[in-house]
Amino acid sequence: MPLWPGDAPNGTFRPQPPESVQTYDDAGVLGGKSEAVLNIAVPTMTIMPAKGRKTGTAVIVFPGGGFRKVFIGLEGTEICDWLTRKGVTCIVSKYRAPGGNDFWDDTLNRRITPHIPRALQDAQRTIRLVRSKAGELGIDPHRIGVLGMSAGGYLVAQTSNILTPTYRPIDAIDKISSRPDFAVALYPGHICRDDGSFDRSLPVTKAAPPTFIAQAWDDATDPICNSLMYAAALDKAGVSTEVHLFAKGGHAFALRHKDEPVGQWPQLVELWLKQIGML
Secondary structure, three states, X not given: OEOOOOOOOOOOOOOXXXXXXXXXXXXXXXXXXXXXXXXXXXXEEEEEOOOOOOOXXXXXXXXXXOOOEEOOHHHHHHHHHHHHXXXXXXXXXXXXXXXXXXXXXXXXXXXXXXXXXXXXXXXXXXXXXXXXXXXXXXXXXXXEEEEEEOHHHHHHHHHHHOOOOOOOOOOHHHHOOOOXXXXXXXXXXXXXXXXXXXXXXXXXXXXXXXXXEEEEOOOOOOXXXXXXXXXXXXXXXXXXXXXXXXXXXXXXXXXXXXXXXXXXXXXXXXXXXXXXXXX
């Protein structure tokens, strides 16, 4: 379903072609294919109901894609397949890209930081929409979490700490809190900047929810400093934080490597969710 009753606020970063899906070979995925959505101008959320015994918990999944595209399968619906089997209602976020947050522009061959955080606008609106539909979805409005990978992990950090609306409210839904009740960031990016500094635009506060972080030391795309610096900032703010660092796994491991240590992160998340009373 669309996130906005009309056009999304502030449109797109620049005029772009119609939305399309890119399919590419991926040996790490069942069937050897993965899909990414390009040129997203109409952000949506896809609701996947819990299977079997419903827990009343919901998770909004923010796939990665470097804010250039959205990996809707590998880091979206496939994650929901796991969560729904655990009785969790799962929502896949398809936020605006490219240019929803800072991204590498291949045309200009440089990194660009847009003045308007369109992906964050979509993420905040998604949380509010899901909370507004808690009764309809059979979920507890106080048990709504976020899970994101790579660029999506940055959206997890943003929605956890930036609680004021980043867009002009348009209806009653925007009066509802966008704060998630728990957060899972997998191999997050954009937090540790190229010069090794912490992202100055990300205010980490004690209002952030309990957070689970996991990453591999050999991640060649997003350095491990993203997880280390964010975890340290959360701890300094007094936020309960669980951190797991794996020797191997690379980037975008998602639900791959099930027979390796890094492949155990879903079970660790489940144990953590039980510990904090969300499962």
